[in-house]
Amino acid sequence: MPELPEVETIRRGLALRLLGARIEDVEVRDRRLRVPVRTRQLLALSGRRIEAVGRRAKYLLVHLEGDRTIIIHLGMSGRLLVQDDDAPLDTHDHVRWWLSPPGRKRRVELRYRDPRRFGLVVVVATSRLGEHALLASLGREPLVDTDAGYLAAQARGSRRSVKNFLMDARVVVGIGNIYASEILWRARVHPTVAAGRIAASRWQRVMAAIGEVLEEAIAAGGTTLSDYRDADGNLGYFGSDLEVYGREAETCSRCGGIIRRRVDAGRSTYYCTGCQH
DNA sequence: CGTAGACCCTGCGCGC
DNA sequence: TGCGCGCAGGGTCTAC
Numbered sequence: 001m002p003e004l005p006e007v008e009t010i011r012r013g014l015a016l017r018l019l020g021a022r023i024e025d026v027e028v029r030d031r032r033l034r035v036p037v038r039t040r041q042l043l044a045l046s047g048r049r050i051e052a053v054g055r056r057a058k059y060l061l062v063h064l065e066g067d068r069t070i071i072i073h074l075g076m077s078g079r080l081l082v083q084d085d086d087a088p089l090d091t092h093d094h095v096r097w098w099l100s101p102p103g104r105k106r107r108v109e110l111r112y113r114d115p116r117r118f119g120l121v122v123v124v125a126t127s128r129l130g131e132h133a134l135l136a137s138l139g140r141e142p143l144v145d146t147d148a149g150y151l152a153a154q155a156r157g158s159r160r161s162v163k164n165f166l167m168d169a170r171v172v173v174g175i176g177n178i179y180a181s182e183i184l185w186r187a188r189v190h191p192t193v194a195a196g197r198i199a200a201s202r203w204q205r206v207m208a209a210i211g212e213v214l215e216e217a218i219a220a221g222g223t224t225l226s227d228y229r230d231a232d233g234n235l236g237y238f239g240s241d242l243e244v245y246g247r248e249a250e251t252c253s254r255c256g257g258i259i260r261r262r263v264d265a266g267r268s269t270y271y272c273t274g275c276q277h
Numbered sequence: 278c279g280t281a282g283a284c285c286c287t288g289c290g291c292g293c
Numbered sequence: 294t295g296c297g298c299g300c301a302g303g304g305t306c307t308a309c
Contacts, residue, residue, distance in 0.1 A: 003302060034285075034304075058303075076303055077287075092287085116286045118303060160280060169304080176302055245302095263283050268300085 002074050002129070004174030005217030010080055013040070015053040017082050017108070021099040022049045023064070024107055027100040030094040034075065035120040037095065042123060045051045045070070050099075057138050057173035061129070069126045071134060075118025081111045093120050121271040139171040143214060148200070148207035154197035154205075161197060162206070163191035163269055175210065178245045179217070181270045183209045185244045189271045192262075216241070 007026040031037035045068055054061035054231050060080075062070040072080065079089070084106065095112040098195070112121060124132050140150065154171050155162075163184060166175045175183065184191050186209035189202060198206070220241060243253060247270060256275020 006302080032286095073303080075286095076301070078303095114286095115288065116301090116303095117286070158279080165279085165302095178302055266284095266300085267302095 002058065002078075003176035003179050003217075004058060005179070005214055007055055007060060007174075008218050009076065010074075011053050011055045011060055014062070014080065014082070014110075015078075018050050018053065018062075018099060018101065018110065020049060020102040021108070023047065023097055024100055025098040028094070029095040029096070030092075030117075031093065033114065033117050033120045034073070036123055037121050038123065041069075042095070042121070045123065045216075055252050056135055057141070057169055058176075060066040060135065063126055067126045069129055071120070071122045071124060071132070072112065073119045073134075075114060075116060075120075078114035078119035080114065081109075081113060083109045083111060085109075087111075091115075092117075097107075137170055138173050139169055139207050140173065142172050142174055142210045145209055146207055148203040151207060152198070152200050152203040155198060158196040159194045161192045161264075162189060162195045164264075165195035166210075172210070174214065177267050177269075178242065179213055181245045182242060183213050185270075185272060185276060186213055188275050188277065191271050244272060246270065 004098060015145040025046060025189050026042045027038050028039040031039060045064060048064040048066055048068065050058040050062060050267060051065055052061075052063040054063060058073060060074075062072065064070070072078075074080070086109065090113055093111050093113050094114040094117070097110040098107050099110060100107045104277050113121075120134075121132065122132075129135060140147075151172065155165055158165060164179050165171060166183065167177070181191065183206065187202070187205040189198065244259050248260045251257070252259055252272040252274055255272065257272045259270055260273050262269050262271075
């Protein structure tokens with residue numbers, strides 16, 4: 001479901017509400033996520049405070065005192081809800097944490113909900129976070145490393161499509177199916193062009209587009225399609241700002257061309273036939 | 278080796 | 294109203 005801007009929006013929401021909170025209790029209702037939940041490991045975290053909420057790629061990192069981090073990935077349909085009282089349970093509420101925030105009487109509940117169960121909740125030692133299999137081979141953070149030369153170097157000799165290349169987390173993280181289309185529209189690059197055939201000047205455009213599209217989406221609070229919510233359960237609103245994604249047969253706002261959709265390996269790609277080459 | 282495609286799972290909207 | 298189908302934002306594995 002979420003791409004980098006959505007995850008970053010959720011991270012900020014969690015940090016605002018849960019920093020310094022102490023874990024009081026945990027309940028695992030369904031451990032069958034992408035990586036099976038280790039219930040006893042999660043239960044063993046009771047009593048610890050949340051020291052920071054970080055992010056690497058689309059992984060949320062809940063750092064606890066005592067060298068423990070909970071890695072949370074939302075997959076396609078995952079949500080994290082922060083609730084002040086016991087809201088009605090959903091069939092797909094898999095993990096519940098009860099937390100006591102500093103200076104507040106009532107405890108709050110953090111709830112992990114994920115109908116498709118493509119996400120995960122994993123406990124690791126903070127000191128060995130970077131070595132963990134989930135994180136070890138991830139590529140660069142696009143909002144931190146903004147070096148177009150790196151993309152050009154990684155793409156050298158590659159015949160795969162530039163859209164596929166941008167979505168490869170070993171190269172650069174956080175770019176999913178929606179923003180890959182949006183970024184390439186912004187850069188005026190056709191999604192099926194071979195990554196290895198893109199000139200340095202065009203990589204500059206692509207890199208700039210990555211930063212702009214992701215930053216704007218974060219500023220807007222994350223894209224909304226069918227079911228996205230931020231940490232408070234509010235709808236994001238960047239969805240209406242998407243230029244090509246989901247706009248098959250509509251008119252390009254830049255050149256008046258027709259927006260087309262193509263499907264590769266079951267994933268839709270949207271692009272303008274007029275101004276992307 | 279690089280790359281494309283299948284697959285994990287559930288829910289939703291659409292056409293009939 | 295009910296049913297079958299296609300589609301969905303991620304990541305990993307397999308086969309060519």
